[in-house]
Amino acid sequence: MVSEEKVNRPCDNVPIRLRFLFRKVGRLRYVSHLELVRTVSKAATRAGIPCWFTQGFNPVPKIVFGTPMSVGMESECEFVEFRLTERIDPADALARLNAATPEELTFLDAYYPDNKLTDQCFAEYEILVRTDKDAERLAGSFRRLLSDPDLTCRNLTHGKATERVVGKQTADAKVTVTGEHALRLTMTLGTSQGEFLNPDYVMIALDQETHFLDGSPLENTYLIRRLTALDKDKKPFR
Amino acid sequence: MEQKDRLDRLHGILKSVTEPAAYVGGELYEVKKDKADVKVRFAFVFPEIYSIGMSNLGMRILYECLNAAPDIWCERVFAPAPDMGEKMQTYGIPLTALESGDPLTDFDIVGVTLQYEMCYPTALHVFDLAGIPLYSRDRGEEYPIVVGGGPCTYNAEPVADFFDVFSIGEGEDALVELSHLYRDMKEAGTYTKEAFLHAAAKLPGFYVPSLYAVSYKEDGTIERFTPKYDDIPMKIVKRIIGNLDDAPYPLKPVIPYSETVHDRIVLELYRGCIRGCRFCQAGMVYRPIREKSPDKLCEQARCLYENTGYDEISLISLSTSDYSKIDELTDKLLSWTDKENVSLSLPSLRVDSFTKELMDRISGVRRGGITFAPEAGTQRLRDVINKNVREEDLLRAVGLYFMQGLPTETHEDLAGIAKLASDAVHVFYETPKEQRGRNVRVTVSVSCFVPKPFTAFQWEGQDPLEVLQEKQLYLKDRITDRKVVYHYHDAKVSRVEAVLARGDRRLAGSLVLAAREGSAYSAWSEHFDYDKWMDYFARTGVDPAFYANRTFGLDEVLPWDLIDCGVTKDYLKRERERAYAEKTTPSCAEHCNGCGADRLGGNTRWCPKKK
Numbered sequence: 140m141v142s143e144e145k146v147n148r149p150c151d152n153v154p155i156r157l158r159f160l161f162r163k164v165g166r167l168r169y170v171s172h173l174e175l176v177r178t179v180s181k182a183a184t185r186a187g188i189p190c191w192f193t194q195g196f197n198p199v200p201k202i203v204f205g206t207p208m209s210v211g212m213e214s215e216c217e218f219v220e221f222r223l224t225e226r227i228d229p230a231d232a233l234a235r236l237n238a239a240t241p242e243e244l245t246f247l248d249a250y251y252p253d254n255k256l257t258d259q260c261f262a263e264y265e266i267l268v269r270t271d272k273d274a275e276r277l278a279g280s281f282r283r284l285l286s287d288p289d290l291t292c293r294n295l296t297h298g299k300a301t302e303r304v305v306g307k308q309t310a311d312a313k314v315t316v317t318g319e320h321a322l323r324l325t326m327t328l329g330t331s332q333g334e335f336l337n338p339d340y341v342m343i344a345l346d347q348e349t350h351f352l353d354g355s356p357l358e359n360t361y362l363i364r365r366l367t368a369l370d371k372d373k374k375p376f377r
Numbered sequence: 378m379e380q381k382d383r384l385d386r387l388h389g390i391l392k393s394v395t396e397p398a399a400y401v402g403g404e405l406y407e408v409k410k411d412k413a414d415v416k417v418r419f420a421f422v423f424p425e426i427y428s429i430g431m432s433n434l435g436m437r438i439l440y441e442c443l444n445a446a447p448d449i450w451c452e453r454v455f456a457p458a459p460d461m462g463e464k465m466q467t468y469g470i471p472l473t474a475l476e477s478g479d480p481l482t483d484f485d486i487v488g489v490t491l492q493y494e495m496c497y498p499t500a501l502h503v504f505d506l507a508g509i510p511l512y513s514r515d516r517g518e519e520y521p522i523v524v525g526g527g528p529c530t531y532n533a534e535p536v537a538d539f540f541d542v543f544s545i546g547e548g549e550d551a552l553v554e555l556s557h558l559y560r561d562m563k564e565a566g567t568y569t570k571e572a573f574l575h576a577a578a579k580l581p582g583f584y585v586p587s588l589y590a591v592s593y594k595e596d597g598t599i600e601r602f603t604p605k606y607d608d609i610p611m612k613i614v615k616r617i618i619g620n621l622d623d624a625p626y627p628l629k630p631v632i633p634y635s636e637t638v639h640d641r642i643v644l645e646l647y648r649g650c651i652r653g654c655r656f657c658q659a660g661m662v663y664r665p666i667r668e669k670s671p672d673k674l675c676e677q678a679r680c681l682y683e684n685t686g687y688d689e690i691s692l693i694s695l696s697t698s699d700y701s702k703i704d705e706l707t708d709k710l711l712s713w714t715d716k717e718n719v720s721l722s723l724p725s726l727r728v729d730s731f732t733k734e735l736m737d738r739i740s741g742v743r744r745g746g747i748t749f750a751p752e753a754g755t756q757r758l759r760d761v762i763n764k765n766v767r768e769e770d771l772l773r774a775v776g777l778y779f780m781q782g783l784p785t786e787t788h789e790d791l792a793g794i795a796k797l798a799s800d801a802v803h804v805f806y807e808t809p810k811e812q813r814g815r816n817v818r819v820t821v822s823v824s825c826f827v828p829k830p831f832t833a834f835q836w837e838g839q840d841p842l843e844v845l846q847e848k849q850l851y852l853k854d855r856i857t858d859r860k861v862v863y864h865y866h867d868a869k870v871s872r873v874e875a876v877l878a879r880g881d882r883r884l885a886g887s888l889v890l891a892a893r894e895g896s897a898y899s900a901w902s903e904h905f906d907y908d909k910w911m912d913y914f915a916r917t918g919v920d921p922a923f924y925a926n927r928t929f930g931l932d933e934v935l936p937w938d939l940i941d942c943g944v945t946k947d948y949l950k951r952e953r954e955r956a957y958a959e960k961t962t963p964s965c966a967e968h969c970n971g972c973g974a975d976r977l978g979g980n981t982r983w984c985p986k987k988k
Contacts, residue, residue, distance in 0.1 A: 362388060
């Protein structure tokens with residue numbers, strides 16, 4: 140039996156949603172999504188933001204994040220929404236939240252949104268590759284592989300054989316050689332439910348075909364940065 | 378820019394390890410200083426992984442004290458998790474401090490906190506990862522001074538060869554003094570390692586092991602300690618902070634991104650313990666009892682809440698309900714905590730001073746089960762160990778801690794553990810339905826007795842391993858109630874602990890083998906291998922039974938005899954006699970038993986002469 144309480148969840152009756160835009164770069168890239176949730180939740184308390192608390196056994200401020208990212212990735216465009224018990228001045232909240240968070244966690248904007256977080260459908264990524272192999276040759280291989288709609292990432296999880304076709308979303312990807320041992324890739328991938336594609340999967344698929352990560356991890360690695368959030372028409376999402 | 382490059386260089390490695398955030402720093406409230414502005418760079422090493430070390434209150438306090446001095450910059454260093462440690466060794470990446478990202482060899486002083494014996498090999502592993510030679514005698518002028526601190530320094534003889542100096546007792550003032558001695562000698566141009574250590578040995582509370590030679594008798598016991606200079610003390614008296622209200626307390630502790638083991642506000646109510654449990658080292662070495670005032674604690678709690686945003690306040694000390702103003706304190710805290718959705722927790726409660734009213738009051742926001750530590754299964758054995766609790770008080774618990782292998786223990790005492798646990802289950806079912814929870818499960822956790830320095834049982838031998846294991850199985854058979862869950866510690870770990878706890882300098886070689894041949898993380902049960910330890914001992918000519926299972930002579934020179942923790946040997950001997958006579962000793966609140974710790978002074982609450 141579904142209880143009435145479950146259908147009519149209390150937080151749905153709390154209409155005040157304040158959305159923040161923040162960057163997650165530098166050392167913050169090593170902070171996992173869960174750790175970020177904790178940090179922002181504590182920061183909200185420190186900043187004195189009038190959060191609405193969940194009504195369960197363990198009351199916590201109600202905070203909703205946009206599309207999560209894997210550990211090791213950076214982003215210029217992350218979103219988080221707070222449920223509030225009262226309307227507050229966004230500019231003031233922004234200043235207070237920034238004062239209550241570590242230096243590298245920067246909130247860029249705060250506003251009362253007129254859309255939903257789930258309206259974000261795509262994100263544009265930049266991937267910097269460092270390699271001890273020949274960058275030109277590697278770029279050629281990458282271009283060929285990324286234009287193949289059947290490009291597949293295998294064995295994503297330990298012990299369990301899984302496959303994910305990534306090539307369907309990588310046709311528009313661009314590969315530029317930026318140095319003797321450096322490449323830059325850009326691509327736009329889905330973030331909505333069902334269409335979500337982790338850019339790490341694309342890189343794993345490329346590695347499975349080219350073994351570009353072989354050798355010392357000090358010399359062979361890549362860094363993913365989410366540049367912009369896009370809506371269903373690939374227009375900037377805010 | 379240099380640091381940024383290093384981080385980028387490590388990206389490929391950090392991306393592939395668990396919890397990379399533990400290696401990069403940058404948390405809220407980390408202390409950054411300009412290298413050019415400071416005279417002493419102090420690396421504070423906690424030889425455990427980040428998520429454990431970051432919970433430690435002692436480290437937070439000393440980080441605060443050292444950084445309060447404008448010319449000292451104290452940074453944090455933790456042992457990497459095994460996966461990261463392996464990669465660091467494979468790719469030749471030195472261990473660095475979190476704040477600056479600089480390797481440990483760049484520092485003036487490296488301080489290592491020794492919290493429990495099993496961290497010794499981890500500490501040596503940290504030295505290896507940092508490129509610091511293990512033995513003090515192998516470290517020339519170019520290396521940092523290595524200072525040890527923490528509870529294990531009450532007998533640090535097993536690691537004495539690796540440390541230049543030990544800070545005995547509370548380090549708040551002591552470490553700043555040591556750093557300033559270093560600064561002054563450097564500035565005056567009088568600094569050499571030897572001159573510095575000689576000067577440090579004359580500061581109160583510092584033990585420089587290399588300045589005391591140890592000779593042994595034919596039977597393997599210690600003959601004597603011989604000081605190298607006439608002007609250094611033959612007893613190193615531990616340092617204490619006289620007035621805790623005036624002592625620095627970290628109101629802006631570094632807040633990790635990740636969840637640490639104790640992820641909450643920690644309020645230290647008092648130091649010391651009025652009880653005199655005869656197996657307990659902490660109850661002796663933190664004496665005399667010094668309390669903080671409720672007003673100070675409330676002020677600090679409010680400030681910590683505003684600075685951290687944590688939703689739980691933990692009131693800690695060795696026995697929280699023995700705090701003389703616990704009601705006043707909880708009243709004051711509850712006046713605002715419930716409103717702010719902050720819960721209070723009292724982790725170390727004693728059954729006898731525990732009141733139901735207190736428990737009901739603090740469980741406003743979040744509710745948990747009650748755990749007690751009766752330690753022994755019968756009243757007789759509880760009298761032996763001086764754990765003055767009554768059976769009827771215990772029966773409200775859902776978690777019970779016991780110790781087995783205690784001196785004079787019989788199978789009857791063990792059977793008492795099983796009976797106590799099922800009695801607790803029965804009490805639950807006798808409670809009217811509307812007053813009790815839905816279901817009950819009583820958890821019994823049993824550890825093995827480890828004789829510790831500075832306790833009434835410091836001379837006792839530990840039960841042989843086979844006896845400990847037989848007792849564990851005996852108890853397992855006795856616990857038949859399906860509502861009782863039985864956990865017990867690995868007796869093999871306790872045996873190695875016993876060797877290290879009462880060990881001397883002849884263990885150094887075994888510890889080097891442990892650090893370098895796969896036992897660096899012995900504090901973690903999955904990395905502990907008893908057979909390997911026995912092999913390290915055998916290869917270095919150490920008989921573990923000599924340290925763990927032998928009953929030490931009452932007039933024998935003990936490895937820790939150079940240290941004065943306040944409590945006298947005469948008192949410990951008296952307590953030992955009372956134990957065998959099955960006589961309890963009243964708490965300090967009732968009666969002064971003359972332990973001797975009042976000599977150290979301080980703003981004590983119970984010591985009669987100081988009232």
